[in-house]
Amino acid sequence: MKLSGWGRYPVLEARVHRPRSMETLQQLVASEPSLIARGNGRAYGDSAINTCATIDMRHLNRMIAFDPASGQLIAEAGVLLGDIIAAFLRRGWFPLVTPGTKFVTLGGAIAADVHGKNHHRDGSFRSCVDWIEVMGADGQVRRCSPQDDPDLFDHTLGGMGLTGIILRAAIRLQPVETAWIRQTTLAAPNLKAAMAAFEAAQDATYSVAWIDCLAAGSNLGRSLVMLGEHAGRADLSPRQALAPFQITSKRKLSIPMDLPAFTLNSLTVRAFNALYYRAGERKTGTRLVDWDSYFYPLDAILGWNRIYGRKGLAQFQCALPLDRSEAGLTALLSEIAKAGAGSFLAVLKRFGKQDSAFSFPMEGYTLALDFPVTPKTLALLDRLDQITLAHGGRFYLAKDSRMTSATLRASDPRAADFHAHRDSHGFTSRFTSAQSERLAL
Amino acid sequence: MELRYEVSVSLHEFDALATDSHEAFVAELPEPPRIAVCAVGLMGQQAESERDVASAARVMRSNYEGPVSILAVLANRFEERGSGTIVGISSVAGVRGRATNYVYGSAKAGFTAFLSGLRNRLSKRGVHVVTVLPGFVATQMTEGMDLPAKLTAEPSEIADAIARAVERKKDVIYVRPIWRLIMLIIRNIPERIFKEIRI
Ligand SMILES: Cc1cc2nc3c(=O)[nH]c(=O)nc-3n(C[C@H](O)[C@H](O)[C@H](O)COP(=O)(O)OP(=O)(O)OC[C@H]3O[C@@H](n4cnc5c(N)ncnc54)[C@H](O)[C@@H]3O)c2cc1C
Ligand SMILES: NC(=O)c1ccc[n+]([C@@H]2O[C@H](COP(=O)([O-])OP(=O)(O)OC[C@H]3O[C@@H](n4cnc5c(N)ncnc54)[C@H](OP(=O)(O)O)[C@@H]3O)[C@@H](O)[C@H]2O)c1
Numbered sequence: 001m002k003l004s005g006w007g008r009y010p011v012l013e014a015r016v017h018r019p020r021s022m023e024t025l026q027q028l029v030a031s032e033p034s035l036i037a038r039g040n041g042r043a044y045g046d047s048a049i050n051t052c053a054t055i056d057m058r059h060l061n062r063m064i065a066f067d068p069a070s071g072q073l074i075a076e077a078g079v080l081l082g083d084i085i086a087a088f089l090r091r092g093w094f095p096l097v098t099p100g101t102k103f104v105t106l107g108g109a110i111a112a113d114v115h116g117k118n119h120h121r122d123g124s125f126r127s128c129v130d131w132i133e134v135m136g137a138d139g140q141v142r143r144c145s146p147q148d149d150p151d152l153f154d155h156t157l158g159g160m161g162l163t164g165i166i167l168r169a170a171i172r173l174q175p176v177e178t179a180w181i182r183q184t185t186l187a188a189p190n191l192k193a194a195m196a197a198f199e200a201a202q203d204a205t206y207s208v209a210w211i212d213c214l215a216a217g218s219n220l221g222r223s224l225v226m227l228g229e230h231a232g233r234a235d236l237s238p239r240q241a242l243a244p245f246q247i248t249s250k251r252k253l254s255i256p257m258d259l260p261a262f263t264l265n266s267l268t269v270r271a272f273n274a275l276y277y278r279a280g281e282r283k284t285g286t287r288l289v290d291w292d293s294y295f296y297p298l299d300a301i302l303g304w305n306r307i308y309g310r311k312g313l314a315q316f317q318c319a320l321p322l323d324r325s326e327a328g329l330t331a332l333l334s335e336i337a338k339a340g341a342g343s344f345l346a347v348l349k350r351f352g353k354q355d356s357a358f359s360f361p362m363e364g365y366t367l368a369l370d371f372p373v374t375p376k377t378l379a380l381l382d383r384l385d386q387i388t389l390a391h392g393g394r395f396y397l398a399k400d401s402r403m404t405s406a407t408l409r410a411s412d413p414r415a416a417d418f419h420a421h422r423d424s425h426g427f428t429s430r431f432t433s434a435q436s437e438r439l440a441l
Numbered sequence: 442m443e444l445r446y447e448v449s450v451s452l453h454e455f456d457a458l459a460t461d462s463h464e465a466f467v468a469e470l471p472e473p474p475r476i477a478v479c480a481v482g483l484m485g486q487q488a489e490s491e492r493d494v495a496s497a498a499r500v501m502r503s504n505y506e507g508p509v510s511i512l513a514v515l516a517n518r519f520e521e522r523g524s525g526t527i528v529g530i531s532s533v534a535g536v537r538g539r540a541t542n543y544v545y546g547s548a549k550a551g552f553t554a555f556l557s558g559l560r561n562r563l564s565k566r567g568v569h570v571v572t573v574l575p576g577f578v579a580t581q582m583t584e585g586m587d588l589p590a591k592l593t594a595e596p597s598e599i600a601d602a603i604a605r606a607v608e609r610k611k612d613v614i615y616v617r618p619i620w621r622l623i624m625l626i627i628r629n630i631p632e633r634i635f636k637e638i639r640i
Contacts, residue, residue, distance in 0.1 A: 018584060063444040087445045 007044035009312030018056045036433040037165045039108030044315045045401025046434035071173040077107030077166045090245045093173035096128035107166040112398040113158035113359040117206035120352035126157040130170040137430040158359030178244040180231040181294040187281040191221025198350040212273040213346040216337040224280035247290035308372045315399035317368035318388040325365040328391030343370040360396045405440040457481045457507025478528040490544035504548035523567040529556045530573045572613045576620040
């Protein structure tokens, strides 16, 4: 069947298997020469596609055990983060680390070692993982943790499915008093101000900025910086406090079909961004926001990737080291503003320390934005790659769909080590994705 | 399920085709259920059902005889008690026989008629009967088939629709409204024309 990631680019013809039992999965690993696991397909590019055998893990989705004393949940890899929230928020628990969509599987969150708005404080997803079980090329299942078989653990978190199939994991949830977030919005007129706001907010639990990537000149990097804290019972209105874990569920909008490409031109984006910034400016200050709107604003618009039309979208996400972030971001944003090819959804975030074999984050800043796929934007993306390289940055594989292997190697010396590790375990020919082939991983 | 929904769950081994065991099966349950949902079914292969009488019989028994047998036992219990809800998952395939799966379809047609009769009998007895007529659903049964996405429901949609139907005491439900329209059309094509078309 035709298969793609969330960006709907590239689209490849692939054979998909949907095992419902460990035995079927074991048979697939034994019989398929090469394969890759797939979660809920929220990576943007081709990381969860193997044209010969893509293993859809979503049927292996049992929740196995929960310990209310420690908040540890043991579950199969196909469980969605949204299902975990549905089951445990009402009991006072929330994921410690969550990406910007709740429609990811546990396996996908581990394989990409995802980050949330609290990376500067709590680190990446691995911070909440006690152990994982991974099926290797020999069909054997190994349990690993930072203590036991730390090598497998370290390479699997952030390993993009290239070290085996993640079957189960034990993760720790964090206790929360309510389903609400106290959000503080600050308007930053330019990049310097936005970065200063992040640096001043190192103690905030959550921080993220929406950045107007079309603003140029003295407005370059104009942002709305949004900080968040889990609200306590005392923060709620008396009515909310009656049911502190309940929020009114919103109507879901859905984009029923591909919009023609012209809906999203620089004019509409420019208008939207300017309006959004002005509206945000007026709404600065602190207010209560429910968890779903705070963490997953895009999930309310089902199928929003379709606004980019039939050709799909490409995400660009890089991380820059702290000391070169300002220069790098300035160069990236200038290039984007000059091309006038920005997107509605540009996000800036401060990363904290990260020490791991192949996970994406590094201490510094990360910038993420979407582009409709056109020859012009693909050329722009190549230029953004070069700017990132020149400033010592690297790229997020969960978002990538078009980088070259030379770019990857130049950006990240760990890529060669990762490849060597795979090679020494006989993984290079067994666990492969369209992305790993493109990047010669 | 226990973890997800904070409910207690118990499992009981059941064979729909072992109809002799059904009285005892119900008698041995720790407590009689308030709501019984029957999702037993077997699609089989139409070509095989045409060739081989035993295969055809298995499809018929799995979709009609077995489900009817267990629901009949439960219905009598519920009637004695004066309360309860019975949900039978039948299929749009039972609305009109088509060349591609009429053995399965005919058994589902029988099952649909049974549920309708049961509802008629028990409606004054405090027992409610829901007939579910799903169109395509993405399950093991249809895996590997090339189904139109707009017409294909997720199992969770069927579950939500059943929960609503039980709460609101609905009699017959389709899942995804479009199927009501499709079946209205299919039902109304004159046989003279219907026999010529392949759908
Ligand atoms: C709207 C949106 C917002 C996002 N925001 C963020 C964000 O804030 N932070 C962030 O870090 N990411 C973010 N992402 C990216 C997303 O979190 C990751 O791509 C995640 O990996 C997707 O999980 P998935 O279950 O859909 O996996 P897929 O997309 O299906 O697969 C992703 C990778 O995981 C591997 N994989 C999946 N399951 C398994 C398994 N069981 N065993 C081994 N390997 C497996 C695949 O091989 C593939 O390499 C966002 C994505 C979207 C669409
Ligand atoms: N999928 C569709 O498109 C679709 C459309 C319309 C209606 N339906 C109906 O929906 C219901 C559920 O089907 P499904 O789609 O979920 O397919 P399924 O996964 O194949 O489910 C069928 C179920 O019936 C059980 N079963 C079969 N024979 C049995 C027997 N002799 N004793 C006990 N249990 C038996 C199976 O149990 P085991 O797994 O243990 O064998 C299985 O759980 C069925 O009635 C089906 O006809 C399905």
